[in-house]
Amino acid sequence: MSLRKEDVYETEDLPEDDQQMIEDEMNESEEIERVHIDVDNAMKRFKGRLLSTENVEIERVHIDVDNAMKRFKGRLLSTENVDFSDSIVRRKRCGYGGGSYVLEVIGPYADETETLEQKFTRLNCEINDLAESLREQKVSEKPDSCVVHEEDLIAMLETLKALQMNKDDITTCVQSEKKDDKTESATRSAENSIMSGRLAVLENRINRLEQMIDGVGYDESMKICKIPIAEAIEDLRMRVQLLHPAHVDGLHSRITQLLSKLQQVEEKKKEKCDSEFEDKVDKLYEMMSRWDVACTGLSSAVKRMYDLRKLHEQAEHFSKKLSQLTGIRSQLAKTMEREEMMLFDFRQQTHAALEKLGADIARLEERINKLNS
Incomplete structure (x- = not known):
């Protein structure tokens, strides 16, 4: 150990400057408070209120609260793992997240035009919402009071499906419109999409006619058919072909x-x-013939077994009695030995007492003789 050098102690703590930075970071993380926002209460509280400002650059947008509530019903704003802290530590900051899909809606005053894909998604979502509201209205109200029917919605959905099937053609159509060299192909694809939409509408009308022909409101015996017209015609055509003489002979x-x-x-x-x-x-029969002999001697064998069982019971009882007698005999022998030992001790004690008594009598006689003389 050197006495001239200074004492140095090792520690795991950081320098004072680094410790202060870590304490500041911990205080900032503790000061962050997660606030849960109830959307319904917030909308009721701030309904009808506007932000008063005279700045020209701020655009005032009118928001219909009822329509917004209906449109964004069921949407969630996730505030889990939210971190907006301004820290020196290099880490990824998390913002607000949503648990539902994002619907892009472009207003009428926007500079950009709505694309076909955006229009398709918007129409699809609106039709689905309308179908849900119609189902709820059917459950709550009478069907006669409904102005929009479910069949019309089905037709619109089928047209949208047809447009979705021809989505690639429509995108190529839009790209070709931007180019001057492919105008004819774009018009053809657009015409094809229009024709496919018309075919979907026509198919929907045919389905409605089939439902009307199906005999709705009549008894089961009065219904004409329960299959589509095209399938019924094809079935009849196949049956007529089967009735050909050559087919009939072969069959x-x-x-x-x-x-x-x-x-x-x-x-x-x-x-x-x-x-x-x-x-x-x-x-x-062979099995029964083999068991006939055994069945004839079965009664005697049963009787022998019964007698043998009795004999075994008697032997067991005799062995128990014999074991009891041997136990009693051993106890008696032990008591006899004990009595003999006690008798032998008694004889020795009496013999010693008699000898002592004789000696005392002899001494007493000697004293008496001495006294007499």
Whole structure:
């Protein structure tokens, strides 16, 4: 140990400047407070209030609260892991997140025009919301009071599906409109999309006619058909083709061959079943004949077993009694030995007492003689 050098102690703590920075970061993280915002209460509280400002650059937007509540019903604003702190530490900051899809709606005063994909998503969402409201209205109110019918919505959805199927053609159409060299192909694709939409509408009308022809409101016996018209016509055409003489002769020959084969199979099956039944009966007869001798001697064997059981019970009882007698005999022998030992001790004690008594009498006589003399 050197006495000239200074004492140096190692520690895990950081310098004072670094410690102050860490304490500031911890205080900033503790000061961040997560605030839960209830959307319904906030909308009720600030309903009808406007932000008063005279700045020209701020655009005033009118918001219909009821429509906004209906449109954004069920949407969530996730405030989990939100971090807006201004810290020196290099880490990824998290903002607000949403748990639902994002719908891009461009207003009428916007500079950009709404694309076909945005228009399609907007119409699809609006039609789905309208269908849900119609179902709720059907449950709550009478069906006669509804102005918009579900069939019209189905037709609109089918047109949207047709547009979705031709989505690639429409995108190519939009790209070709921007170019001057491909104007004819763009017009053709647009015409094809229009024709496909018209075909979807026509198919929807045919489905509605089929539902009307289906006999709604009549008994089961009065209904004409429950399948589409095109399928019914195709079925009838196939049946008429089957009634051709050449087809009928071929079917007749095939049916006769099948009937002959079925008869042969049934005969073979009967023969096989009969042979199997006879084999089973023979096996049972052999088994019964083998057990006849055993059954005749069964009564005597049972009687012998019963007698043997009785004999075993008597032997067990005798062995118990014999064991008890041997125990009593051993106890008596032990008591006899004890009595003999006690008798032997008593004899020795009495003999010693008699000898002592004789000696005392002899001494007493000697004293008496001495006193007399």
